[in-house]
Amino acid sequence: MKVTPTKIPDVLLIEPQVFGDERGFFLESFNLKNFRTKTQSDINFVQDNHSKSQQGVLRGLHYQLHYPQGKLIRVVRGKIYDVVVDLRQSSPTFKQWVGLNLSRTSFHQLWIPPGFAHGFLVLSDVAEVLYKTTDYYHQEDEHTLLWNDPQLRIDWPITNLDHLILSPKDQAGQSFSQIPYYP
Numbered sequence: 322m323k324v325t326p327t328k329i330p331d332v333l334l335i336e337p338q339v340f341g342d343e344r345g346f347f348l349e350s351f352n353l354k355n356f357r358t359k360t361q362s363d364i365n366f367v368q369d370n371h372s373k374s375q376q377g378v379l380r381g382l383h384y385q386l387h388y389p390q391g392k393l394i395r396v397v398r399g400k401i402y403d404v405v406v407d408l409r410q411s412s413p414t415f416k417q418w419v420g421l422n423l424s425r426t427s428f429h430q431l432w433i434p435p436g437f438a439h440g441f442l443v444l445s446d447v448a449e450v451l452y453k454t455t456d457y458y459h460q461e462d463e464h465t466l467l468w469n470d471p472q473l474r475i476d477w478p479i480t481n482l483d484h485l486i487l488s489p490k491d492q493a494g495q496s497f498s499q500i501p502y503y504p
């Protein structure tokens with residue numbers, strides 16, 4: 322697997338080795354030893370999530386404050402634009418965001434350490450996203466940062482605003498100036 326820092330260096334693009342043959346393909350979607358070595362972390366994952374969404378769905382931007390979750394994201398169907406925002410006040414990249422495409426065909430994964438808000442926009446007809454998390458879901462601890470916060474100016478690749486689909490929770494997200502940050 323190849324690991325490349327994104328423009329927020331703690332957020333890593335992971336390219337697994339894919340073995341293709343006449344039957345199809347094989348890849349190790351996760352290998353604890355390799356993951357720990359290449360990301361220089363001693364992370365443990367405790368939960369696997371799977372969501373399916375139609376084109377135009379935007380989920381996020383979510384984070385848990387007291388139970389921060391590191392997330393390892395991959396797409397097994399379709400294509401998404403994945404976005405993270407650094408909410409760690411002590412970080413040199415505090416308040417910066419990074420967005421990139423993840424798709425079934427690229428096999429790319431994204432490692433987001435604890436301390437970030439996360440969300441994605443579905444670009445294909447349908448997308449299924451799988452992700453591992455380093456802490457359990459705590460609904461009472463979850464916060465939603467507004468996807469179109471005017472300060473952050475995230476450049477979502479939205480072609481038609483009328484086709485955007487958000488949950489009521491995500492429509493009611495808080496602005497960057499209102500949300501609580503990590504230390």
Ligand SMILES: Cc1cn([C@H]2C[C@H](O)[C@@H](COP(=O)(O)OP(=O)(O)O[C@H]3O[C@@H](C)C(=O)[C@@H](O)[C@H]3O)O2)c(=O)[nH]c1=O
Pocket residue numbers: 370372380381382383384439440441458488
């Ligand atoms: C995230 C989550 C949700 N749920 C439940 C709560 C709710 O009834 C239903 C749907 O929840 P949500 O609307 O929050 O699902 P969703 O908008 O897909 O939330 C996810 O968004 C992406 C961007 C992330 O980064 C994730 O961490 C998570 O916050 O599933 C769980 O039981 N466990 C979980 O871990």
